[in-house]
Amino acid sequence: MNELLTAAQMRAIEQAAIDSGAVTGLELMERAGAGVVEAIYEEWPAFSKPDGENEQKPRLRAVVLCGPGNNGGDGFVVARLLHQRGWVVEVFLYGDADKLPPDARVNYEKWCEIGEVLPWEKCTSDRWGRHPLVIEALFGTGLTREVPDDIRNVLLATLNCRRVAVDLPCFINSDTGAVLMEWPQNLSGVSAGHVTVTFHSHKHGHLLGAGAALCGQVVVKSIGLEFCYEAIGATTAEVFPYLIGKLQGQRLSKIPSAHKFTHGHALILSGGPAQTGAARMAARGALRIGAGLVTLGVPPTAQQEVAAQVTAVMLKRIADADALSDVLEDKRINALCLGPALGLGEREANLIRVALESGRNCVLDADALTLIARDKDLFEKLHPDCVLTPHGGEFARLFPDIAAKLDAPATKGPAYSKIDATREAAKRAGCTVLFKGPDTVISDQTGVASVNAAVYDRTVPWLATAGSGDVLAGFITGLLARGFSPVHAAEGAAWLHVECARHFGPGLIAEDLPEQLPAVLQSLSGSDQGNAV
Ligand SMILES: NC(=O)C1=CN([C@@H]2O[C@H](COP(=O)(O)OP(=O)(O)OC[C@H]3O[C@@H](n4cnc5c(N)ncnc54)[C@H](OP(=O)(O)O)[C@@H]3O)[C@@H](O)[C@H]2O)[C@@H](O)CC1
Numbered sequence: 001m002n003e004l005l006t007a008a009q010m011r012a013i014e015q016a017a018i019d020s021g022a023v024t025g026l027e028l029m030e031r032a033g034a035g036v037v038e039a040i041y042e043e044w045p046a047f048s049k050p051d052g053e054n055e056q057k058p059r060l061r062a063v064v065l066c067g068p069g070n071n072g073g074d075g076f077v078v079a080r081l082l083h084q085r086g087w088v089v090e091v092f093l094y095g096d097a098d099k100l101p102p103d104a105r106v107n108y109e110k111w112c113e114i115g116e117v118l119p120w121e122k123c124t125s126d127r128w129g130r131h132p133l134v135i136e137a138l139f140g141t142g143l144t145r146e147v148p149d150d151i152r153n154v155l156l157a158t159l160n161c162r163r164v165a166v167d168l169p170c171f172i173n174s175d176t177g178a179v180l181m182e183w184p185q186n187l188s189g190v191s192a193g194h195v196t197v198t199f200h201s202h203k204h205g206h207l208l209g210a211g212a213a214l215c216g217q218v219v220v221k222s223i224g225l226e227f228c229y230e231a232i233g234a235t236t237a238e239v240f241p242y243l244i245g246k247l248q249g250q251r252l253s254k255i256p257s258a259h260k261f262t263h264g265h266a267l268i269l270s271g272g273p274a275q276t277g278a279a280r281m282a283a284r285g286a287l288r289i290g291a292g293l294v295t296l297g298v299p300p301t302a303q304q305e306v307a308a309q310v311t312a313v314m315l316k317r318i319a320d321a322d323a324l325s326d327v328l329e330d331k332r333i334n335a336l337c338l339g340p341a342l343g344l345g346e347r348e349a350n351l352i353r354v355a356l357e358s359g360r361n362c363v364l365d366a367d368a369l370t371l372i373a374r375d376k377d378l379f380e381k382l383h384p385d386c387v388l389t390p391h392g393g394e395f396a397r398l399f400p401d402i403a404a405k406l407d408a409p410a411t412k413g414p415a416y417s418k419i420d421a422t423r424e425a426a427k428r429a430g431c432t433v434l435f436k437g438p439d440t441v442i443s444d445q446t447g448v449a450s451v452n453a454a455v456y457d458r459t460v461p462w463l464a465t466a467g468s469g470d471v472l473a474g475f476i477t478g479l480l481a482r483g484f485s486p487v488h489a490a491e492g493a494a495w496l497h498v499e500c501a502r503h504f505g506p507g508l509i510a511e512d513l514p515e516q517l518p519a520v521l522q523s524l525s526g527s528d529q530g531n532a533v
């Protein structure tokens, strides 16, 4: 599944399944526990090696930490299933067994027929050396507040063990990715688990915010709920954001009989002298991603500088807003990009005004975002064919109240997430917003939202380099010129941007990004496994 669910949506889907009579809560819990055990053997195949002749081989040992809700119930199932496979399992319960919810209680009792449930006070750090595997089933989607210190101390003591988190690491808010536990500074870069096994679909918290860096890798296991979407009346994209997956190669390939104008004409406006590099990089990106023609619009004072540096990209003098209006008489120009090192003066504000009034596809980045944040009239000219590409600072300038809600300290769940914030911003702006980060969130004005996650196997810290945002703006502009809708252009560009960084690897500088596109596009050609764009 590529839909991303909130805790409430997951509960609703489970409830719909149970209400339909197709499955019981207990069966779902059993499947969840079985999914965790399956993931353990997939992650560490050595666990399934037969003992062979060696009767002396010590039995595998695990400790299962169970919490007071159904997440703990999953833990009791895992303990039982591991025991059935010959493991020595030690189980701890945080909380009162008499208060466990019914399904968890059933599995608690089943475990009690097998072994002891130890009280939390006995969960001391001297135990970890004996247990190569720790299964954490303390809290999942039901986490509602900061994790108490007596749990935190235990978790920190297990960091050298192999760890599996059931559904989510117990301190991550499933709707926002916020970390509801003080995480030691000296442990940044250490993940909280080797593997997080979740059910049915990713939750928002697996991909957003600080949480994503602390899940280890996330494995999604089916528990047979695929049929339940219609039951909760939630089949539309406005309800479920999705994780952007591999692009379909054929969406990016060109029609053999086409000529250059078939693939659109992008116009990218440059800043003045010594400020032209950003627009040149954007232009290179737009051209490499397949726009038929790309023109740099330059102020006369920068014309010589730019002319000396470009070849396939064309050049046009654009002194002011009137000149831009004249250039836009050419109706073949179908995508504009304003912002990368554009400048913050009146001339630039007027350029933006003309660009927006032309009704063309328009990417607004960097300085253009600052200008529309300052000028209410400009902001009101935004229309559905625009794409805004703010990073956190620019987002806060454009949407201060929304940013304040997003930045409010997360002490409880459910809470306001980056997906909520981007959707609200896009609705207010009346266009597509791409809110940058390792968890880039994209939403159009109707609420269709997606996440381009540069986390887990797509982590690219070297993408945080000067000018990489300019190239991204160019990629979006190029795809708009090629006829992609604003939201699909933003999604495709964001995904390819990360793929280019992955293809190059460490040492990347922004100029390298467009140059990776031929290889990345080549690797996609013929692929039809895409699901987002
Ligand atoms: N529903 C189903 O059919 C299925 C559900 N499944 C599983 O169930 C999980 C969701 O279960 P859940 O809703 O019971 O929530 P869960 O995460 O166990 O936590 C709730 C408990 O924790 C407590 N608590 C919370 N925060 C706390 C804190 N900081 N410090 C201390 N206590 C805190 C909270 O206490 P309270 O707030 O009520 O005082 C309550 O007792 C889900 O993640 C998945 O693993 C699967 O089996 C598939 C089928």
Ligand SMILES: [K+]
Pocket: 071, 136, 137, 138, 139, 140, 165, 166, 167, 168, 169, 170
């Ligand atoms: K957990």
